[in-house]
Amino acid sequence: MSDQESVDSFPNEEQRYAVCESKWDESKMSAFSKFKRLKLGRAVSFDYDDTITTSKGMTLARQWLAKGVDVYIVSARKNKEPMLNRAKELGIPSMKVFATGSNKAKIAKIQELGVEYHYDNNQDVINALGKQGKLFQKFADSYTDYPKAATENAKIAIRWAEENGWGDCGEATGKARANQLANREPISEDTISRMAAFERHRQNSQRELGDGCGRLMWLAWGGDEGIEWAQRKLKQIRDGKA
Secondary structure (H helix, E strand, O other): OOOHHHHHHOOOHHHHHHHHHHHHHHHHHHHHHHHHHHHHHOEEEEOHHHHHOOHHHHHHHHHHHHOOOEEEEEEOOOOOHHHHHHHHHHOOOHHHEEEOOOHHHHHHHHHHHOOOEEEEOOHHHHHHHHHHEEEOOOOOOEEOOOOHHHHHHHHHHHHHHHHHOOOOOOOHHHHHHHHHHHOOOOEEHHHHHHHHHHHHHHHHOOOOOEOEOHHHHHHHOOHHHHHHHHHHHHHHHHOOOO
């Protein structure tokens, strides 16, 4: 307050005091903002499908958690309920799991959380996030050791559909799955998880081809051999033995 420059600029002592107080408040606010940014930076987030659902994603999340970093799951899914089992397995509370309904809303939520890094397999999301975004290789963990019988079952479904058409049977995912298995392409942990979950349709699997969609789609997803393999394989992956 007593240096000559201050006296020359603000001859009135009360003015000098007010200016000094203002500068001090600005300094405190700057320090607080910096601390807040650093605190918020000690968090990372993961997309769900084909990211934290993979064994590589699980391992990476556990590594961050072991460092004491907050880990969030942020997905463009509309419902977070299916994600909660994976979150529970990692020890991530449900309040840190978000289903935003769209990629645009997902990006906004990630920015709102102020995470240091977000792992995602969607290049558009990564581009929008800039330095926050870390591209996660979707098929970093993939498997081709499913039974030949699963491949043959998928081929049966495709041949029947080529002759008779898919009709109302099968969404794009089911048709893609049949082609993957028929061509013996590598499949990800997330795909294996979906195959295993197809068990819920077993009650329709014994119908004749052409009698509804049950038998056709059961074969498209690998049939008995493919789905039973997926159940065993998924357990091996999540137990860390695959």
